Amino acid sequence: MFRRASRLLLSFVMLMAGAAAGVGVTATAAHADSCYTWNRTLSQGxxxxxxxxxxxxxxxxxxxxxxxxxxxxxxxxxxxAVKKFQSAYGLAADGVAGPATFNKIYSLQDADCTPVHFSYAELNKCNSDWSGGAVSAATAKSNALRTMWKLEAMRHALGDVPITISSGFRSRACNNAVGGSATSRH
Structure with missing residues (x-):
């Protein structure tokens, strides 16, 4: 919560500083993010x-x-998908991912690329290194990140209500320890 408030405050201060200096936002301008920074406007093609x-x-x-x-x-x-994202967050829904879209994404994510309302720890409660499952540790962690962003969309679509994660990735050993099904796809 503190990180999100800090980011919003920083974005506001930067916007106001730009307005005071008479600086306009260009097609390639977007604030840098410690997770990932887009350097160009993206569109179909x-x-x-x-x-x-x-x-x-x-x-x-x-x-x-x-x-x-x-x-x-x-x-x-x-x-x-970009149009729906833009519309959901009050942006011009043109389907072109530029500074406004990227800045909204930046405000929604933490430094590890997870959305601000979810964490890796929520999706992996028994095996912090993501190993021992049906796929490689890197794939398991990547799948978790993709799942969290889908959950973030669901959370917003439901009116920004909290969503509790009760289970996520389980290594085979963890799944056995909690009495999970032998055919579990955790």
Whole structure:
């Protein structure tokens, strides 16, 4: 909560300083973030790792029943998800990810790239190094991050109500220790 308030205050101070100096926001201006910083405006047809980072953060805003690929290709589904994200947060919903969209994302995430309302610890209560599961530790942690951003979208869509996580990743040993099913996909 303190981090989010600090970020909002910093954003406001920077905005006011720019306004006082007569500086306008350009298409490439966005405040730096310790997790990830976008350096260009993204739109349909863009591709690259920066698009993948955007897709992770807007995947929860797809139309019900659809899935957004994390493929680094800014196609029609990414455009639609960005539009829904923008609309949900009161931004101009044009489907183009620029400074306003990135600044909103920055205000929603902590330094480890998790959304401000969720943490890795919530999704991994028994095995802090993410190993011992059906997939590699890196994949398990990446899946958790993607899940948290989808939960953040759900939380906002429900009116910013808290969501309690009761279970997430479990290594095989942890799953056995808590009496989980042998076919569990935790």
């Amino acid at each position: 863009s591709s690259g790792g920066d698009v993948t980072q955007l897709q992770i953060r807007v995947a929860g805003w797809v139309t019900s029943g659809e899935r957004l690929s994390y493929d680094g290709q800014y196609g029609a589904r990414t455009t639609a």
